[in-house]
Amino acid sequence: MSTTVVIRPGKLAGAVTPPPSKSQAHRLIIAAALARGESRLENVDLSQDIRATLSCMEALGARWSLKDRTLTVGGLGGAAQLAGRLPRFDCGESGSTLRFLIPIALAAAGGGVFTGHGRLMQRPQKPYFDLFHRKGIFWEQRDGGLTVKGRLTPGEYALPGDVSSQFITGLLYALPLVEGESAVTLTTPLESRDYVSMTLQALDQFGVSVQETASGYRLSGPQAYVGTDGAVETDWSQAAFWYGANLLGGQVEILNLNRSSAQGDMRVVPYSRQLARPGDVALDVSQCPDLVPPLAAMAAVRTGECRLVNAARLRLKESDRLATVTQTLRTLGAAVEEGADSLTFHGLPALEGGAAVDCCNDHRIAMMAAVAACACRRPVTLLGAECVNKSYPGFWEDYRQLGGDLDVLISG
Numbered sequence: 057m058s059t060t061v062v063i064r065p066g067k068l069a070g071a072v073t074p075p076p077s078k079s080q081a082h083r084l085i086i087a088a089a090l091a092r093g094e095s096r097l098e099n100v101d102l103s104q105d106i107r108a109t110l111s112c113m114e115a116l117g118a119r120w121s122l123k124d125r126t127l128t129v130g131g132l133g134g135a136a137q138l139a140g141r142l143p144r145f146d147c148g149e150s151g152s153t154l155r156f157l158i159p160i161a162l163a164a165a166g167g168g169v170f171t172g173h174g175r176l177m178q179r180p181q182k183p184y185f186d187l188f189h190r191k192g193i194f195w196e197q198r199d200g201g202l203t204v205k206g207r208l209t210p211g212e213y214a215l216p217g218d219v220s221s222q223f224i225t226g227l228l229y230a231l232p233l234v235e236g237e238s239a240v241t242l243t244t245p246l247e248s249r250d251y252v253s254m255t256l257q258a259l260d261q262f263g264v265s266v267q268e269t270a271s272g273y274r275l276s277g278p279q280a281y282v283g284t285d286g287a288v289e290t291d292w293s294q295a296a297f298w299y300g301a302n303l304l305g306g307q308v309e310i311l312n313l314n315r316s317s318a319q320g321d322m323r324v325v326p327y328s329r330q331l332a333r334p335g336d337v338a339l340d341v342s343q344c345p346d347l348v349p350p351l352a353a354m355a356a357v358r359t360g361e362c363r364l365v366n367a368a369r370l371r372l373k374e375s376d377r378l379a380t381v382t383q384t385l386r387t388l389g390a391a392v393e394e395g396a397d398s399l400t401f402h403g404l405p406a407l408e409g410g411a412a413v414d415c416c417n418d419h420r421i422a423m424m425a426a427v428a429a430c431a432c433r434r435p436v437t438l439l440g441a442e443c444v445n446k447s448y449p450g451f452w453e454d455y456r457q458l459g460g461d462l463d464v465l466i467s468g
C-alpha cells in the first residue's frame with residue numbers, strides 16, 4: 057500500500073504530544089523481555105520498529121500484551137525457550153532491533169537467523185563481523201539474510217565508536233548474560249554518545265550494572281535482568297519536527313517533553329534557538345544524527361548560512377540522508393550543498409514548492425519535507441508518505457490536527 061500526501065501551504069498551530077521515544081521503548085522492551093518476572097511499561101506506541109523489536113523478543117520466548125498503551129511483558133528470565141533450532145528474527149527496517157539483537161541472540165540462544173526489509177540488511181555490521189572473526193563466532197550474510205552462530209564468551213570487545221553506537225548498546229545488553237568479566241573498549245571516539253547513556257540508564261533500571269571506564273565500559277556476569285515497571289518518555293527526535301514547524305512560522309505547543317531527559321536529541325532546543333537568529337552558524341551533529349532532517353528544514357528557510365558538520369554517519373541510515381536531504385530540499389527550491397560529511401544551507405526567505413518529492417522510504421525525510429512544506433509558496437506532493445509508520449504512525453493525523461491543509465491518498 058502506498059500513500060501520497062498533498063500539502064497546501066500554511067502555518068501550523070495548536071498543541072501536540074509527539075510519540076513515545078522509540079530508542080527508549082526498544083531498550084525497556086528488550087530489558088523487560090530478558091528479565092525474570094513481569095514488567096509493565098506505560099506509554100508504548102506500536103510503530104513498525106517497536107513491532108519489530110516485540111516480534112524478535114517473542115521469537116526468543118518472551119510474551120507481551122498491550123492495553124491502553126500499557127505494555128505488559130513476561131520475560132525470559134535468562135535462557136531462551138527454543139526447540140533446538142536457531143530462532144528467526146524479522147527486524148523489519150529497524151537498525152536498532154537488528155544490532156541490539158545480534159549479540160543478545162548469541163548470549164541467550166546460541167545465535168539466530170536475521171532478516172530485514174528496505175535498506176536494513178545493507179546497513180553496516182562490520183564492527184560485529186570483525187569481533188566475531190576474533191572470537192570464533194560463525195556469521196554468514198547472503199540472500200538478504202544474516203546467520204550468526206556460536207556462544208558469546210566474556211572478555212575484551214574492542215570496536216570503533218564512530219560507525220554506530222548501536223553495536224555498543226548490543227554488547228552492553230548481551231555481555232551481562234555471560235559468566236565472567238568483560239570490557240567493551242572504543243578504538244575511535246564515540247559518536248551518538250547519549251544513546252549509550254540511555255542504554256546504561258535502562259540497564260540500571262532493570263538491575264544490571266555496567267561501569268564506565270576511560271576507554272569504554274566494564275561489567276561482570278552473569279547478571280539477571282529484574283522485571284520492573286516503567287514509562288517511556290516523549291521522543292525528542294520527533295518533537296524536533298514541530299520545533300521546525302515553529303521556526304518556519306508556526307505556533308505549535310509541544311507537550312509532555314522531559315527537559316531533563318537522557319535523549320541527546322534534546323539538543324534541538326539550543327540548536328533551533330541558534331537557527332532562529334539571523335547569521336552564519338555551524339552545528340555539530342555527531343551526537344544527534346537524527347536531528348539532521350528537522351534541522352535541515354529549519355536551515356533552509358532563514359537569513360544566513362548554516363553548516364551541519366560531522367555528519368558522515370548520516371549516509372548509513374534508512375537512506376543516505378546527506379544525499380536525500382539535499383535532493384528533497386533542492387526539489388522544493390532550497391539552496392543546499394552536500395559535502396562528504398556535512399551539509400551547507402544558504403537560507404532563503406521561503407521555498408518555491410510546487411513539486412512532487414519521493415520520501416525515499418525514509419520516515420525522517422518524509423517528516424522533513426512536510427515541515428518544509430509550511431514554508432513553500434505552492435503545494436507539495438509527497439510520494440511514499442507511509443514510511444512515517446516506521447517511527448511516527450500518527451504523524452499525518454497530528455499534522456492535520458495542527459491545521460495542516462493536506463490530502464492523504466492511499467492506493468494499491
Ligand SMILES: O=C(O)C1=C[C@@H](OP(=O)(O)O)[C@@H](O)[C@H](O)C1
Pocket residue numbers: 078079080152219220221222225247248251345346369
Ligand atoms: O541507539 C539508538 O536508539 C539509536 C542510535 C542512533 O544510531 P547511531 O548510533 O548509528 O548513530 C540513532 O541514529 C538511531 O535512530 C537510534
Ligand SMILES: C=C(OP(=O)(O)O)C(=O)O
Pocket residue numbers: 105149150151152153346373374420447
Ligand atoms: C536511524 C534510525 O533508526 P534505526 O537505526 O533504528 O533504523 C532512525 O530512526 O532514524
